[in-house]
Amino acid sequence: MIFNSMAFAVFLPTIFILYWICPAKYRYIFLLAASFYFYMAMDKRYALLLLSIAIVSFFLALALQSAASLPDKGWDGDRKRCLLKKIYLLAGIILLAGCLILLKYTGFFFEAAGLPSPAIQLMLPVGISFYTFQTLGYLIDIYREKYPAERHFGYYCLFVSFFPQLLSGPIGRGDALLPQFKKTRIFNPAQASYGLKLMSVGYFKKLVVAELLAPVVNSIYDHPGDYSGLVFPVATVMFAVQIYCDFSGYTDIAIGCAKLFGIELQENFKSPYFSHSIREFWSRWHISLSTWFRDYVYIPLGGSRKGSFRHCRNLLLTFLVSGLWHGAGFPYIIWGAVHGIYQILETFLNPRRRRGFFFLLLTFAEVCFAWVFFRANTLPDAWRILSLSFHGIGSPGNYLKNAVISLDMSYAYMIYLCIPVLLLAAYDYASLKTDVIARISSWKPWARYSVYILFLLVILLFSEKGVSTEFYYFQF
Numbered sequence: 001m002i003f004n005s006m007a008f009a010v011f012l013p014t015i016f017i018l019y020w021i022c023p024a025k026y027r028y029i030f031l032l033a034a035s036f037y038f039y040m041a042m043d044k045r046y047a048l049l050l051l052s053i054a055i056v057s058f059f060l061a062l063a064l065q066s067a068a069s070l071p072d073k074g075w076d077g078d079r080k081r082c083l084l085k086k087i088y089l090l091a092g093i094i095l096l097a098g099c100l101i102l103l104k105y106t107g108f109f110f111e112a113a114g115l116p117s118p119a120i121q122l123m124l125p126v127g128i129s130f131y132t133f134q135t136l137g138y139l140i141d142i143y144r145e146k147y148p149a150e151r152h153f154g155y156y157c158l159f160v161s162f163f164p165q166l167l168s169g170p171i172g173r174g175d176a177l178l179p180q181f182k183k184t185r186i187f188n189p190a191q192a193s194y195g196l197k198l199m200s201v202g203y204f205k206k207l208v209v210a211e212l213l214a215p216v217v218n219s220i221y222d223h224p225g226d227y228s229g230l231v232f233p234v235a236t237v238m239f240a241v242q243i244y245c246d247f248s249g250y251t252d253i254a255i256g257c258a259k260l261f262g263i264e265l266q267e268n269f270k271s272p273y274f275s276h277s278i279r280e281f282w283s284r285w286h287i288s289l290s291t292w293f294r295d296y297v298y299i300p301l302g303g304s305r306k307g308s309f310r311h312c313r314n315l316l317l318t319f320l321v322s323g324l325w326h327g328a329g330f331p332y333i334i335w336g337a338v339h340g341i342y343q344i345l346e347t348f349l350n351p352r353r354r355r356g357f358f359f360l361l362l363t364f365a366e367v368c369f370a371w372v373f374f375r376a377n378t379l380p381d382a383w384r385i386l387s388l389s390f391h392g393i394g395s396p397g398n399y400l401k402n403a404v405i406s407l408d409m410s411y412a413y414m415i416y417l418c419i420p421v422l423l424l425a426a427y428d429y430a431s432l433k434t435d436v437i438a439r440i441s442s443w444k445p446w447a448r449y450s451v452y453i454l455f456l457l458v459i460l461l462f463s464e465k466g467v468s469t470e471f472y473y474f475q476f
Helices: 006-021 024-040 044-068 074-112 128-143 153-161 174-182 189-221 231-260 278-282 287-301 308-326 330-349 357-375 379-388 396-407 411-431 436-441 445-462
Strands: none
Touching: 006 024, 006 231, 024 044, 024 153, 024 174, 044 074, 044 128, 044 153, 074 128, 128 153, 128 174, 128 287, 153 174, 189 231, 189 411, 189 436, 189 445, 231 357, 231 379, 231 396, 231 411, 278 330, 278 357, 287 308, 308 330, 330 357, 330 379, 357 379, 411 436, 411 445, 436 445
C-alpha cells in the first residue's frame, strides 16, 4: 500500500476514525495492528521479516541494558561489563546489518567479483534500509546508555513498524518516539488540521511536480545514446527537482499522517536547494539519515579529531557508506564519493564565507553534477551524459535550439511545467523565513480558504491523470 493509492485513501480515514474511538489504553495495539496490515498489503512475507527484526533488536537491547547493570566488582567487573556490552552490540550489528546486506547487496557483490548471479533471487522488502537503520540506531543508543531500553514489546514493536514512517522514514530515534507512543493522547484538532495541510503539500509535490517531470527525465536518462548537448543539463535539473519533490513529498505526507494520530516525527527537509554550501545542503537534505550517519558512523570513526588527514578520511568513508546505503551499484558509490570530496574541499575553503546568489547557484550546480551518477542507470551512461552535456556549446544559439528540439515540447507546455515548479520554489523560499502553513492558517477565513481552494484547483489541474507511480526512495 502506498500513499498515492486508492487503497490508502480508504485505509487512512478508516484507521483515523477507529483509532480515536478506541479506548486510550488499547490505541497502541490498534495502531500496531494497522501498521502491520499496511505492510502486509504490499507482501505478507515483509511482515514476518519486520516482526523478526523487532524481536531480535528488542531482546538484544534488554541484554545490553542487563549487561550495563551488572554489579561493580572492581576492575574485572568493569571489564566484563564492557565485554558483554560489546558482544551484544556486535551480535545486533551482525544480525541486522547482515540481513540488510544479504537481501540488498548479494547480487551487487557477485557482480563486482565477476561471478554469475546467484540462482535464487532474494526479495528486497520495501523500507528495509530505513527500519534496519532505525533499530541499529536504537541498539547503539542503548549501548551508549543514552536512555533505558524499552521493556514493553508492544510499544517497541510500534516504534519499529509505525506505518507513516515505515517505508521511507524519517528515521526515528527511540528517545523521541517511544515516549510519544506510551503517552495517553487527547485528540488535538489544530494538530490534525495542520497534518492534513502538510499532507496536501506533500501530495502537490508528488502528484504534480514529480509526476510531471518524471516522464521527461526518464525518456532522456533511459536513452542517453539518443541525445547530446544542453538537453542533459536540463534533464539533470529536472531530476534534481523531481527527486526532491518525490522524497520530501513522501516525508510531508508521513509527518502529516503521524500528526493525525498525535505523533510528531522529525523534520526531514528544510528547503535544501537554497543552501550556499554542500555542508549546509546536507544539514537540510534527508536530515534523519544525515544525522544518523553523523552520530553512528562519522563520529565513531573519529569525526574531525586527530588531524586533517583522518578528518578527510572519515568524511569520505561516511559518504561512501551513504552512497552504498542508497543503492547496490557503483553509480551510487561514486555519488557518495563526490559528496565526500565536496565536504573535504569545503573544510579547507571555509564554507561559512559562501553567501549570496552566486554560491547558491554554485551549490545547486555541484549537487546536480552528483545527481548525474545517482540517476544514471550505469556508470558508462553517466560518463556519456557528462561528456556530451556541453557538446555544441561553442555555438550558443544552436546549443539552445537543439535542446528545445530534443525535448520535443511546445513553449506552452514548457510554461505549463514551470508553473508548479515556481510555486514550489516560492513555498520553499518562504519556508526559510516562516512556517507557511501556520502563517496562512492565521489569516482571516476568506483569505485562507481562498488559498486552500486555489491550491486544490492547482493540484487538480496539473496532476497527471491516471498516474500513480511508487515513490522514488522505495527502491532503497
